[in-house]
Amino acid sequence: MNLARRLHHLIGDPDQRNSFSSRRRSLRFQELLRRFPDLRSMRVLDLGGTPEFWRSAPVAPAYVTTVNLDPKYDPDESWLDHVVADACEQATLGKTPGDYDLVVSNSLIEHVGGYQRRRDFAEVVRAAAPAHWVQTPNRYFPVEPHYVAPGFQFLPVRTRARLVSRWPLAHERVYTVEDALAQVLTIDLVSTAELRHLFPGSDIWHERLGGLSKSIVAVKA
Template structure:
């Protein structure tokens, strides 16, 4: 119980470091795009609920992910069930003011799928904001486990099953393996390669780069 309480205080609670970091990131987004309130935004892999809490609400938000869709949405928000790496033609035919993606590209399943997602992002809007945890930060952020991302797959699976700060310790081997194989942190060189027309910003913690944000402002 004490360990799960620690994770809640660090990551999950409204007053946690994770919540404060997300709030700072939202403020940084609105500062980077001062006309955000007048924009149409495509959010790849996000959640509808996140946009109800931001300090500046865009004019229209289109959320696309693989989770079940909410039954009711406000008139400024729409949602579709789709793969960010294989967007359907009806979405690819649209144009937005901004494409936004937060902590998604590291989960899509390998370099080729990341490349396809990045290509779609660069096509769909003149501006984008793509955030991902930095591979070389010393603590793996999904499990809050030091150095986990550098371990071989069997060791990462063991950590995913038993590490007490994981979201769901004690999960099955199959579930842990799937989660490990679909969590692949990337570094600055790959981020620059995927988004050559962006500025890659660093989000820091204690002087160390904790996450990367590829930003194209137009």
């Protein structure tokens, strides 16, 4: 493994147990447990999540359904289910309101594609359960988390695309500017103001690093 890929694993890969990203995710999970101390007995809908996340979690809920567009997941556990569906379209979820106690979503809302899609996603969250935890990287944290690049999110799109094709810490390597353009356009970081607008009445919790708000979470308990 070359140096750039090794650095990516150590810093930005949440699936690497000792990576910086994995440690931050563990800290957020502790806050999730503080907000929802009965998590072990709850029925959870995880929008954008994976079964592996819950297998490795310190607390397993009574039942979890993960929803994303990836068909590769087919959990064997009786308490885990996976649905291939669009998290912004309530009709595709295959469940009715009342089936879940809590909606969890980590780092998905910035990828769904535009403000109207984010509104649709928020409506799905509110309809699916009485409580939610919706986390997303803070747009105004100085380091863009997907590329581990200072100020990257504030650059023009074409400039970002040119840099991504050469940037060694990108989360997924691309080799042409057009492929890089397609990649950067899938990320639209959300501000505190927009998250509060999308989830009125929710508490906005700030995960801080060095005194700065690294990620933001809309929480309704």
